Amino acid sequence: MLSAKNIDLYYGASQALTNVSLDAAKGEITCILGRNGVGKSSLMQAITGRHPAKGGTVIWEDKDITRLPAAERARAGIAYVPQGRQIFSQLTVMENLKTGFAALPRSERKIKDEIFDLFPVLRKMTRRRGGDLSGGQQQQLSIARALVMQPRLLILDEPTEGIQPSIIKDIHNVISILRQQGEMAIILVEQYFEFARDLGDKYAVMDRGVVTLAGDIGSMNETEVRKFLTV
Numbered sequence: 001m002l003s004a005k006n007i008d009l010y011y012g013a014s015q016a017l018t019n020v021s022l023d024a025a026k027g028e029i030t031c032i033l034g035r036n037g038v039g040k041s042s043l044m045q046a047i048t049g050r051h052p053a054k055g056g057t058v059i060w061e062d063k064d065i066t067r068l069p070a071a072e073r074a075r076a077g078i079a080y081v082p083q084g085r086q087i088f089s090q091l092t093v094m095e096n097l098k099t100g101f102a103a104l105p106r107s108e109r110k111i112k113d114e115i116f117d118l119f120p121v122l123r124k125m126t127r128r129r130g131g132d133l134s135g136g137q138q139q140q141l142s143i144a145r146a147l148v149m150q151p152r153l154l155i156l157d158e159p160t161e162g163i164q165p166s167i168i169k170d171i172h173n174v175i176s177i178l179r180q181q182g183e184m185a186i187i188l189v190e191q192y193f194e195f196a197r198d199l200g201d202k203y204a205v206m207d208r209g210v211v212t213l214a215g216d217i218g219s220m221n222e223t224e225v226r227k228f229l230t231v
């Protein structure tokens with residue numbers, strides 16, 4: 001279980017998050033919705049430690065990780081699939097996958113076959129350079145690289161952004177399988193409303209650095225939520 005409480009985050013003097021709280025439970029998908037620039041990625045930075053919070057606490061599996069550096073949070077089982085994918089374009093697909101090993105003890109540094117079962121397209125491409133993959137293939141590689149870390153919290157930051165519909169469907173299936181397996185908590189940051197609604201269990205809507213609406217997707221008022229998504 002992840003519990004971020006009363007998070008304040010600044011970039012210099014500019015406050016990007018004010019008193020934001022978010023929980024994410026194992027076996028569930030928690031969706032973060034909101035327009036560009038409202039603070040969704042900043043909240044993920046606070047959770048992953050890439051840009052630590054100035055105020056508030058981040059509790060993960062009953063430990064206070066608020067002050068832990070990002071690498072230690074990764075070792076504690078928190079994996080982040082960044083917006084824009086951030087594939088190493090000069091490295092091969094296999095080398096990209098192996099960068100996920102850094103968070104694992106030596107004895108567990110293996111690429112499990114399951115990774116290629118989830119992303120069959122990558123199996124044929126292990127020696128291809130990351131930069132030669134299509135955007136959709138890079139997104140799949142980025143998710144696969146996070147899964148190599150065997151995370152217990154998987155954070156996906158806008159995985160459908162700029163991706164063609166057929167691959168969005170594949171990514172949807174993979175996220176759905178991971179949810180069914182029930183082994184990890186998943187946070188899905190999305191602007192594609194239907195994608196999030198169809199996959200999610202819980203949701204939080206952000207607007208200008210605060211959470212404005214939150215609850216179970218089953219009882220979500222779509223009209224209200226959509227008001228925070230359209231420009």
Ligand SMILES: Nc1ncnc2c1ncn2[C@@H]1O[C@H](COP(=O)(O)OP(=O)(O)OP(=O)(O)O)[C@@H](O)[C@H]1O
Binds near residue numbers: 011016041042043
């Ligand atoms: N490294 C940074 N330095 C300064 N300001 C930043 C930085 N990163 C984000 N911001 C600002 O913080 C605010 C929140 O940005 P953030 O990226 O968290 O929003 P977002 O909801 O994830 O939007 P997007 O979908 O466009 O990424 C914005 O005003 C943004 O300009």
